[in-house]
Amino acid sequence: MDRRQKKTRSAIFNAFSKLLAEKSYNKITVQEIIDTANVGRTTFYAHFETKDDLLKALCEELFGHIISSTLDCTHTHGLYSSGNAPESVFCHLLQHLQENENNIIELLSSESSELFLRYFKDSLNKLIENQFVNQNRKNNTDIPQDFLLNHISGSFVEMVLWWIKSRMKQTPEELDRYFRAVIEPIL
Amino acid sequence: MDRRQKKTRSAIFNAFSKLLAEKSYNKITVQEIIDTANVGRTTFYAHFETKDDLLKALCEELFGHIISSTLDCTHTHGLYSSGNAPESVFCHLLQHLQENENNIIELLSSESSELFLRYFKDSLNKLIENQFVNQNRKNNTDIPQDFLLNHISGSFVEMVLWWIKSRMKQTPEELDRYFRAVIEPIL
DNA sequence: TTTGCTATTGAACTTATTGTACGTTAATGA
DNA sequence: TCATTAACGTACAATAAGTTCAATAGCAAA
Numbered sequence: 112m113d114r115r116q117k118k119t120r121s122a123i124f125n126a127f128s129k130l131l132a133e134k135s136y137n138k139i140t141v142q143e144i145i146d147t148a149n150v151g152r153t154t155f156y157a158h159f160e161t162k163d164d165l166l167k168a169l170c171e172e173l174f175g176h177i178i179s180s181t182l183d184c185t186h187t188h189g190l191y192s193s194g195n196a197p198e199s200v201f202c203h204l205l206q207h208l209q210e211n212e213n214n215i216i217e218l219l220s221s222e223s224s225e226l227f228l229r230y231f232k233d234s235l236n237k238l239i240e241n242q243f244v245n246q247n248r249k250n251n252t253d254i255p256q257d258f259l260l261n262h263i264s265g266s267f268v269e270m271v272l273w274w275i276k277s278r279m280k281q282t283p284e285e286l287d288r289y290f291r292a293v294i295e296p297i298l
Numbered sequence: 299m300d301r302r303q304k305k306t307r308s309a310i311f312n313a314f315s316k317l318l319a320e321k322s323y324n325k326i327t328v329q330e331i332i333d334t335a336n337v338g339r340t341t342f343y344a345h346f347e348t349k350d351d352l353l354k355a356l357c358e359e360l361f362g363h364i365i366s367s368t369l370d371c372t373h374t375h376g377l378y379s380s381g382n383a384p385e386s387v388f389c390h391l392l393q394h395l396q397e398n399e400n401n402i403i404e405l406l407s408s409e410s411s412e413l414f415l416r417y418f419k420d421s422l423n424k425l426i427e428n429q430f431v432n433q434n435r436k437n438n439t440d441i442p443q444d445f446l447l448n449h450i451s452g453s454f455v456e457m458v459l460w461w462i463k464s465r466m467k468q469t470p471e472e473l474d475r476y477f478r479a480v481i482e483p484i485l
Numbered sequence: 486t487t488t489g490c491t492a493t494t495g496a497a498c499t500t501a502t503t504g505t506a507c508g509t510t511a512a513t514g515a
Numbered sequence: 516t517c518a519t520t521a522a523c524g525t526a527c528a529a530t531a532a533g534t535t536c537a538a539t540a541g542c543a544a545a
Binding site: 113114115140141142152153156161 | 501506511512514
Binding site: 300301302327328329339340343347348349 | 530531532533534535536540541542543
């Protein structure tokens with residue numbers, strides 16, 4: 112890929128992230144993005160069809176990265192297969208979030224958090240689904256599996272939101288313990 | 299309140315709901331709203347400052363109604379205090395949703411669901427918080443109470459979303475049973 | 486019914502934003 | 516070096532937001 116393209120793409124992403132941390136998605140104009148990114152109007156539309164398109168691309172980059180890196184770290188373990196091993200998938204995710212690469216936390220706490228949440232949850236679902244099938248579960252066979260899946264990823268997302276809202280006072284390990292306490296009894 | 303005001307207000311609400319079921323919030327224009335509602339441009343701005351203001355008013359009306367009506371039905375009971383009483387708060391809520399007063403379901407399944415979700419969850423939180431304090435719980439005292447609160451209301455919202463996404467195949471009673479199965483073990 | 490008040494109307498208008506067109510400039514990689 | 520192509524910037528049409536104002540119509544009380 113052309114060096115110029117990479118440069119503009121990244122400039123636009125950065126500008127967009129910066130603006131998203133400041134104001135709500137629908138109040139951000141293309142004009143502001145290109146002003147902040149310091150690129151021409153035509154250039155923007157050469158890269159992205161619309162603002163929605165830009166958001167989609169940003170989300171794919173952000174969550175694709177965090178999920179695949181978590182997968183790498185834990186591909187040898189199940190969801191919680193090593194008992195209370197510190198290297199649980201969820202703990203890894205929380206640690207990644209705390210390190211806040213790419214300002215995911217800022218985006219999740221922005222006014223447009225809902226937009227990211229859905230992408231986040233979708234990514235999580237794929238991640239958990241993979242690990243879930245290899246899991247030996249209790250006899251909750253009367254509860255549908257996709258209900259449980261949704262419950263787990265949904266609860267996790269809501270917990271992260273709660274974490275951010277309460278200013279991330281807890282450590283990832285603490286949070287992981289809370290999460291186990293409400294999830295493990297039903298696995 | 300003047301009969302004319304009521305009429306206009308309701309016409310705008312109806313038009314807005316109809317449009318929200320069809321398309322995403324940020325793609326709806328004021329022009330479309332006033333065309334659908336058959337009111338003048340000036341009239342719209344006499345009632346609502348912005349489109350966001352309209353949304354807020356709609357949410358307050360919708361969720362305020364459903365929550366207070368659930369409160370009325372269950373003010374004599376705790377969260378689940380009557381064992382597996384059919385008149386649990388959650389079952390009531392689900393039944394209300396299924397009856398689909400005011401098209402809440404359509405709004406929650408629209409592309410703009412995120413906007414309603416936060417209102418929904420906020421309302422839920424207040425509702426549950428009230429009932430929660432009167433509840434005799436197990437010895438999960440090492441898990442913060444507001445974490446549990448958030449977990450319950452968050453899970454409920456995510457469950458409703460899952461319900462809608464899977465076309466509401468389950469009955470409210472079934473769903474309530476699923477929900478108990480994942481929530482009661484931690485209470 | 487009359488009267489005063491107020492909500493609604495419609496049209497015009499300013500400003501802001503979107504998305505496109507096109508000729509020019511400058512960086513890139515072979 | 517040279518052909519390619521990304522980026523620039525200016526201009527432009529189309530659409531939308533929000534305001535102003537005079538005119539109209541509906542309401543509630545006398």
